[in-house]
Amino acid sequence: MILRIAEIFGPTIQGEGALIGQPTVFIRTGGCDYRCSWCDSLHAVDSRYRHDWAVMDAQQIMAEVARLSGDQPLMVSISGGNPAIQDFSGVIALGRAQGYRFACETQGSVARDWFADLALLVLSPKPPSSGQETDWSAFDACLAAAKDAPRIMKIVIFDDHDLAWAREASTRYPDLALYLQPGNPETDPDLPVDPQSLADRMLWLVDATVGAGWLTPRILPQLHVLIWGNRRGV
Numbered sequence: 001m002i003l004r005i006a007e008i009f010g011p012t013i014q015g016e017g018a019l020i021g022q023p024t025v026f027i028r029t030g031g032c033d034y035r036c037s038w039c040d041s042l043h044a045v046d047s048r049y050r051h052d053w054a055v056m057d058a059q060q061i062m063a064e065v066a067r068l069s070g071d072q073p074l075m076v077s078i079s080g081g082n083p084a085i086q087d088f089s090g091v092i093a094l095g096r097a098q099g100y101r102f103a104c105e106t107q108g109s110v111a112r113d114w115f116a117d118l119a120l121l122v123l124s125p126k127p128p129s130s131g132q133e134t135d136w137s138a139f140d141a142c143l144a145a146a147k148d149a150p151r152i153m154k155i156v157i158f159d160d161h162d163l164a165w166a167r168e169a170s171t172r173y174p175d176l177a178l179y180l181q182p183g184n185p186e187t188d189p190d191l192p193v194d195p196q197s198l199a200d201r202m203l204w205l206v207d208a209t210v211g212a213g214w215l216t217p218r219i220l221p222q223l224h225v226l227i228w229g230n231r232r233g234v
């Protein structure tokens with residue numbers, strides 16, 4: 001099985017969600033069925049960049065992961081683009097046989113059988129500010145495909161409208177652990193991020209959530225952005 005890969009990098013730390021701080025290698029796939037207005041990974045989405053994407057099979061991908069990790073099995077995070085538009089069953093089977101574990105980040109628009117083999121499925125449905133529409137039946141199919149695999153929902157919040165939407169989404173899935181992360185409006189890898197404005201957005205999100213009496217979600221910043229800004233490959 002041939003896969004389109006935008007980049008493989010690490011080990012770094014997982015900067016978002018339930019595994020925050022955990023050493024991981026990232027496999028970032030090329031291609032996405034969405035076009036979020038604020039996507040921070042356009043180099044893995046826009047077909048303008050497709051000539052920079054590698055075409056690799058499972059052996060080549062795991063060889064690169066092993067080279068980066070010095071053959072130490074660790075958590076491998078598959079992100080993108082949308083990894084679910086490609087077939088990662090071969091990579092996951094090969095990696096698991098070598099002791100690696102896999103997490104996957106996807107918006108929940110395409111379900112895959114291999115979700116059931118993940119150590120964590122991160123479903124990140126897109127709020128109104130993204131300009132994308134969520135198909136909840138596709139999202140439900142993703143949850144069903146994951147079977148007993150651990151899963152969380154992680155929603156990016158830019159404004160009050162997004163927050164209200166996230167609260168509504170959480171009522172659909174009361175048993176799904178919810179993580180909120182403030183949106184980063186600056187996604188150009190060549191421009192610096194302003195740490196104070198990221199802190200301000202985090203402060204606003206905590207106030208608007210906890211302060212309004214909504215106490216179930218966990219609220220986390222993008223730790224890698226605080227450390228490295230929008231640099232790629234970290």
Ligand SMILES: C[S@@+](CC[C@H](N)C(=O)[O-])C[C@H]1O[C@@H](n2cnc3c(N)ncnc32)[C@H](O)[C@@H]1O
Binds near residue numbers: 040079081105
């Ligand atoms: C680049 S996406 C790739 C995986 C998948 N397509 C998805 O969106 O879940 C990885 C994560 O980054 C988040 N993200 C993308 N752009 C962001 C931004 N400008 N600020 C905060 N989070 C962002 C997405 O919502 C998703 O949770």
Ligand SMILES: Nc1nc2[nH]cc(C(=O)O)c2c(=O)[nH]1
Binds near residue numbers: 014079080
């Ligand atoms: N360190 C680090 N953590 C991340 N968590 C989610 C990422 C992503 O782009 O999917 C990401 C990323 O690109 N880098």
Ligand code: SF4
Binds near residue numbers: 033080081082
């Ligand atoms: S779904 Fe993910 S990768 Fe695709 S455009 Fe949106 S944030 Fe970017």
Ligand SMILES: [Mg+2]
Binds near residue numbers: 040041
């Ligand atoms: Mg990212």
